[in-house]
Amino acid sequence: MKIGLTVWGFATGVREAVDLAVLAEESGFDSVFMVEGVCSNDALTTVAGMAGRTSRIAIGTGIANVFLRHPVMLALAAAAVDDLSDGRFLLGLGPNNREMVMRAGLPWKDPRETLRETTETVCAVLAGEGLPDLRPPRPAKHLVAIHWAAMALETCEAAGRHADGLMLYLCTAGRYRRATARMRRGAEAAKRDPAAVAVSLLIPIFVHRDLPTARQAAREFLVHYAGLSHYAKAFAASGFDAD
Numbered sequence: 001m002k003i004g005l006t007v008w009g010f011a012t013g014v015r016e017a018v019d020l021a022v023l024a025e026e027s028g029f030d031s032v033f034m035v036e037g038v039c040s041n042d043a044l045t046t047v048a049g050m051a052g053r054t055s056r057i058a059i060g061t062g063i064a065n066v067f068l069r070h071p072v073m074l075a076l077a078a079a080a081v082d083d084l085s086d087g088r089f090l091l092g093l094g095p096n097n098r099e100m101v102m103r104a105g106l107p108w109k110d111p112r113e114t115l116r117e118t119t120e121t122v123c124a125v126l127a128g129e130g131l132p133d134l135r136p137p138r139p140a141k142h143l144v145a146i147h148w149a150a151m152a153l154e155t156c157e158a159a160g161r162h163a164d165g166l167m168l169y170l171c172t173a174g175r176y177r178r179a180t181a182r183m184r185r186g187a188e189a190a191k192r193d194p195a196a197v198a199v200s201l202l203i204p205i206f207v208h209r210d211l212p213t214a215r216q217a218a219r220e221f222l223v224h225y226a227g228l229s230h231y232a233k234a235f236a237a238s239g240f241d242a243d
Contacts, residue, residue, distance in 0.1 A: 004031030006062055006202055009040030014049060017041065021050035025057040033062030033092065033202075038100045044077040051085035059085050062167060062202065063094030063149045067101050067108070071118045075125035079140040082126075087142035092167050093118060094149030097228045112158050119146055119162055147198065151234045153182045160186025165198035170225060172238045176201060 036043035095111035128139030147165030
């Protein structure tokens with residue numbers, strides 16, 4: 001098992017996020033991931049800064065929003081960070097959530113299909129393959145792993161078919177077991193080795209010298225996510241009621 005640190009784009013400036021990546025490397029963490037929302041720091045710009053200030057630690061997006069970027073530009077940015085990091089970059093992709101995407105005035109489409117289409121295009125560009133009517137781009141120097149963030153079990157299964165890894169979030173132990181089982185089912189259906197599909201779990205931790213303050217921050221955090229439809233659905237499936 002490897003231990004990483006996640007940096008929230010909502011809570012830090014870009015310089016602070018890069019400084020945290022340096023601190024994570026110095027502290028012995030295996031990886032550092034940058035979280036991106038609809039209106040937070042740009043994850044790919046930030047991880048590029050992290051790549052330039054670190055030398056060992058793996059760097060990733062957790063996630064880059066597939067509704068905010070054209071897949072070709074996403075691939076070109078990923079190739080640039082791959083070059084800057086000398087192969088330490090992992091591209092985490094996800095749809096964020098319906099409410100936030102639509103509040104930003106962006107169209108919401110089927111998230112699984114959007115993830116699949118984006119992954120296919122990104123892989124083609126990173127491999128230096130030409131798209132219709134486009135000159136083939138310079139291929140990425142290294143094989144950039146693409147991981148999918150997933151809440152729905154159907155998306156976990158699709159990740160087993162199409163992605164290099166599955167990124168889980170706010171999971172109970174039971175939900176984690178169900179999600180990874182569906183991922184393995186998808187991988188086996190696609191004639192892939194399930195063990196080759198990496199699984200990561202982001203666990204929020206609230207640290208404060210005053211315990212009630214930490215608990216209150218955790219409550220506010222969970223209330224926010226419980227108000228988002230696909231998280232609420234996952235919470236309900238894990239046995240939590242509206243209270």
